[in-house]
Amino acid sequence: MTSSNAPRRTGAVKQITSHSNPLIKEIKGLLTQRKHRTQAGLFVAEGLKLATDALEAGWDVHYLALGPDMRDNPVAQKAAATAKARGALILEVNTAILSAMTRKDNPQMVVGVYEQRISDLRNLDPHAQTVLVALDRVRDPGNLGTIIRTVDAVGASGVVLVGDCTDPFAVETVRATMGSLFHVPLYKATRQDLKDLIVRWPGTVAATHLKGSVDYRTPDYTEPTLLVMGNEQQGLEQDLADACKTLIRIPQVGQADSLNLAVATGISLYEIRRKHLAL
Numbered sequence: 304m305t306s307s308n309a310p311r312r313t314g315a316v317k318q319i320t321s322h323s324n325p326l327i328k329e330i331k332g333l334l335t336q337r338k339h340r341t342q343a344g345l346f347v348a349e350g351l352k353l354a355t356d357a358l359e360a361g362w363d364v365h366y367l368a369l370g371p372d373m374r375d376n377p378v379a380q381k382a383a384a385t386a387k388a389r390g391a392l393i394l395e396v397n398t399a400i401l402s403a404m405t406r407k408d409n410p411q412m413v414v415g416v417y418e419q420r421i422s423d424l425r426n427l428d429p430h431a432q433t434v435l436v437a438l439d440r441v442r443d444p445g446n447l448g449t450i451i452r453t454v455d456a457v458g459a460s461g462v463v464l465v466g467d468c469t470d471p472f473a474v475e476t477v478r479a480t481m482g483s484l485f486h487v488p489l490y491k492a493t494r495q496d497l498k499d500l501i502v503r504w505p506g507t508v509a510a511t512h513l514k515g516s517v518d519y520r521t522p523d524y525t526e527p528t529l530l531v532m533g534n535e536q537q538g539l540e541q542d543l544a545d546a547c548k549t550l551i552r553i554p555q556v557g558q559a560d561s562l563n564l565a566v567a568t569g570i571s572l573y574e575i576r577r578k579h580l581a582l
Contacts, residue, residue, distance in 0.1 A: 314387035318395045322403050326394065330366065330404050330416060337470045344419050346472035348484075349411040354382050356482035358389075363418040368394040370401050370412035379413060386415075419472055424463055424492035429504050432527040434459035434575050436568060437497055439543055440466045440534040447471060448479020449565035450532075455483035457576045460527070463490045465497050465543075497531070498546045504529050508548045509575075511567055512539055515552035519571055522549055524578045530571055535564045 319327060332339040333347045340346050345365060348357060354367060355378065367386045373379035374395075383393050401410040429435075436454055441447050447462075447469055454462055462471075470476060471489055480487075492500075501508050507524045510531035531547055533539030544550060553562060553570055562570070 314390045314392070316387065316393045316395060319400060320397065322400060326366065326392075327396075327400060327404055330368070330414065331406075333416060334405065334474050337473065340419070340470065340472055345416050346419055346477065347474055348415050348417060348477050349405060349413070349474065351376070351379055351382065351411070351413045353477070353482050353485075354379075354386075354413050354415045356485045357415060357417055358382055358385050360485040362420070362485055364389065364391045364415055365418070366392050366394055366414075366416040368396050368401065368404065368414040370396060370398055370410070372412045382413070421464075421471065421489045421491055424490040424496045424500060427490060427500070429500065429506075429527055429529075432460040432529075433579065434526075434528045434530060434572065435461055435463060436572070437463040437465055437492070437529060437531045438468060438564075439494075439497075439532065439539050440537075441468050441532075441564065443535055443564070444469045444473050444475035445479050446535065446563070446565040448476040448481075448484075450568050451476075451480045451487050451489075452483040453565070453569045453572055455480075455487050457572045458580075459487075459572060459576070461488035461490060463492050463497065465492050466494055466540075494540060494543060497543060501529065501531075501546045501548075509551050509571075510539055510544055510547035510549070511553065511571060512544050512547075512550040513552075513561075514544075515550035517549055517551045519551040519553050519574055522551065522578075524575045526579055528575050528579075530568070530575060532564060532568050532571075 333345055364386045367383055387393050451462055477484055506527040508529045553567055
């Protein structure tokens with residue numbers, strides 16, 4: 304599991320009024336640079352809801368920046384007290400600092416910096432899963448965030464990021480999850496890692512594919528189910544498609560040549576969970 308390389312801090316409160324403060328520069332870097340996020344093992348989530356979700360889910364928080372509107376907000380103050388008790392540094396900043404930090408004219412009044420969590424697929428126990436979604440080279444942060452949110456909604460087990468995927472901790476992805484990032488386990492994998500998992504998977508392995516001959520409503524989706532989805536533009540790599548036991552398709556009656564990846568994943572997931580749980 305990814306962990307932070309940043310030094311641990313003792314819980315405290317610090318007022319910041321300068322745009323050139325090193326902590327503000329650090330948060331800016333985490334927002335805008337994937338390399339910086341990866342090296343630090345940290346990421347940024349904006350908004351009081353996401354701060355509350357992260358803290359309730361037990362995620363490690365390093366900084367929590369509060370704007371002036373949050374000084375008298377009881378929910379924000381409770382979040383700040385919880386974060387401070389866990390060793391976080393609470394930053395009291397003005398709106399101008401928040402705007403500069405987030406590059407927004409109307410910024411969220413709470414900005415948190417958290418430790419990343421992502422595990423190696425090779426450590427996963429397939430027998431402990433319900434439905435696992437593997438994404439081959441997903442590139443759009445909105446798609447990834449929406450899929451994570453949908454996985455959370457149906458009670459699936461997690462998301463596997465295969466190959467060169469968009470950053471799950473980019474601010475656009477985090478925002479699209481609407482807090483579900485803090486409740487859905489993430490795994491990283493190579494294509495070979497995924498093929499190895501498919502070989503030892505005890506239940507159904509299904510992949511959506513343009514050449515799929517099985518209607519997505521037909522399989523019984525024996526639990527645990529592994530659902531494999533391809534890249535937005537190129538679909539699933541052929542070697543992965545060949546490794547999957549069932550290639551499914553979602554029938555279309557209009558003129559569109561394909562469905563959006565997040566939509567196709569959502570449709571498939573709800574059918575799978577319907578079979579499992581009679582949703």
